[in-house]
Amino acid sequence: MRCYRVGGSVRDELLGLPVHDADWVVVGATPGTLEQLGYRPVGKDFPVFLHPQTREEYALARTERKVGAGYCGFAFHAAPDVSLEQDLARRDLTINAMARDEHGALIDPYGGREDLEAGWLRHVTAAFAEDPVRILRLGRFLARFAPLGFKVAPETLALCREMVAAGEVDALVPERVWQELRRGLMEPAPQCMIELLRNCGALAKILPEIDVLFSVPQRADYHPEGDVGTHTLCVLAAAAHLELSESARFAALVHDVGKALTPAAEWPRHPHHDKNGEPVVVELYRRLRVPRQCAEVARLVTRYHLSVHRASGMRPGSLVTLLERLDAFRRPERLEAVLGACEADFRGRGGSPEQIAQTAERVPYRAAAAIRQAYAAASPVSARTFVEQGLRGPEIGRAVREARCQAVAASRDRSKFG
Template identity: 55%
Template sequence: MRTYLVGGAVRDALLERPVADRDHVVVGATPEQMLALGYKAVGKDFPVFLHPDNGEEYALARTERKTGRGYHGFAVHAEPSVTLEEDLARRDLTINAMARDEDGRLVDPFGGLRDIEQRVLRHVADAFVEDPVRLLRVARFAARFAPLGFRVADETMALMRRMVVDGEIDHLVPERVWQETRKALGEPQPSAFLRILREAGALKVLFPEIDALYGVPQRAEFHPEIDTGIHVEMVLDMAARLAPGNDLVGFCCLTHDLGKALTPTEILPSHLEHERRGIEPLQALAARLKVPTEHATLAEAVCRDHLNAHRALELKPTTVLKLLNALDALRRPERLDVFLTACEADARGRKAHENDTYPQADYLRQARAAAAAVGSADFVAKGLSGPAIGEAMARARAEAVGKVRSQIPTGN
């Protein structure tokens, strides 16, 4: 019985990155032996155990054999005779197919260390094409490691294109697509996720609403980058900069401009009413991928009202109050924070605008605080009741917002 540290822990240590999870492979053992040693069985599809002291995962070495379409179509073989190299051979990328033995020696049968040094994401074996999730994982790893200079190997990209052409990608279940997408939106460079999927031909299959944005022109005076798809990439990367790891902000940014793909060609490059047009494709995407309700709800708010946020300093106090109420921001200020971060990412996710300030965010936060400070007690004390209280509060809150606006220099 021999134990090895494997996967991400080995990779991240070699990259001198923080190691989050430590996973292990056990060679030459049976489930009964693991249980006898006090490990707790947790695996459903294959033997995985938790260490009795530190809770780290220990999986018995295994091989996998393709038996059907999709990522569920595998037969797992876990026996004491399975070797470490056989276990590592079933993994997706060479940088994830390394191990360290109990003495700390590196085991690297597929050149993972070489690919780390050369900054390459390369598949381990041609069996890569058998699991469509791997296409998403490569795109997600690209979003994580692109800032370090990593690229996808040409031969790996060729296999990814083959997975799309052969229809293997069509067997991905929505939950898994969302799981990988959500992780990608929290990575340092989410734009790489879109670029890799698009290069592989998978974006138009999995995210046709996003793919349709590429090639759609915008007005150059507002969007020097012109292409709407490129703009979305820039917004995603700005969101990662403003709110690292926040996939909720990321999803709002991913979907904020979907309506631009539906702009009538005769009015291009203008996009009048793209906010309204974007709601239907956003809802379709969220329903198809079974996106969490909070993600879908706030994404709709950003899609619908991001231009109102941009011109907040020009809006009437009553309109600002309407915007805050639509977000339920008086009761839930955290929703306003997500909304404003996504809107700031949109404003700064443009060529030559990356370092712009966004005073609208401070104004709307101050406006929210002023409006929220107006309570019902004073109006009850004045003898008001029923709908009259709500009407009086609305007027008072609008006045409070107006006072905040009057204190902001008009030059902003």
């Protein structure tokens, strides 16, 4: 029995990045062998075990064979005679198909180190085409490593296009799409994942609501960066630069989908795209089965991002109304995600995604400051105070609202006169 450290830990070590988790491949053993040594089985589809001390994952060397459509259509074979090279051959990218033996020697049968040094994301073998999830994973790795200068190898991009044309992407299930998409959104350059999916044709299959935006023009005085799709990439770059949460980044991705519904006769203006976009986003997040927190933030940002942008010029009553519509008093934890996505929208214009990702904040986003100040002033107002005064029914709601408006007005006066 021989154990090899494989995959991401070897890759990140060679890149000089922190190594958080290590995965291992075991050659020359059976499940019974590992269980006798105290390893605990955890794999459902193929033999994976947890080390009795380190709790790291140890998988038996295995091969795989395509037997059906989609990413679930595989038969796995794990046996003592499967070699390390055979196991590495089934991996997605050459940079993930390296190993170190017990002495620390690098084992690199598919040129992973050379591709690391040259900055290429390249498939290991043609078996890459058998699993459509690998297109999403490729996008995720591009979103992670593009800031380091990595690009997708031309032959790998061509293979992805062939996979899309063959209908492999059609077999993806919503849960898996969301799992990979959410991870890609949290990488340093999430816009690169969307660009890759679009370049190979997968975006039109997975997120057609986003793909269509690249053919929709906008007013150049507001959006010199280009069409709505390009603006969306810029907003994602800004969201990553601002280190926003997952829910805020998803909202940044989908916030302008309503512009695809604007009649061409009205271009490049997009009146009511906020209202028009709300049902589109609802359908999108239901289809992908997006978690409730992300889904609701995306809906609120899509519907109210224009209102948020105008907040610094609003009267106290309008600010309270906006806070109510954002459900800030009942669910304050969503407010920062909404404001973060709106700030990314504010900053995601005027340059390329790369320029925006590398540029610090140039001017303050006054709208967010106005809303935070209004919320801080209005949120302490409690209905209990008016119940104790004897008010009932609708009278309570009217009194709460009036008190909140007065609190916001007083706060504004204090900040004005200081």
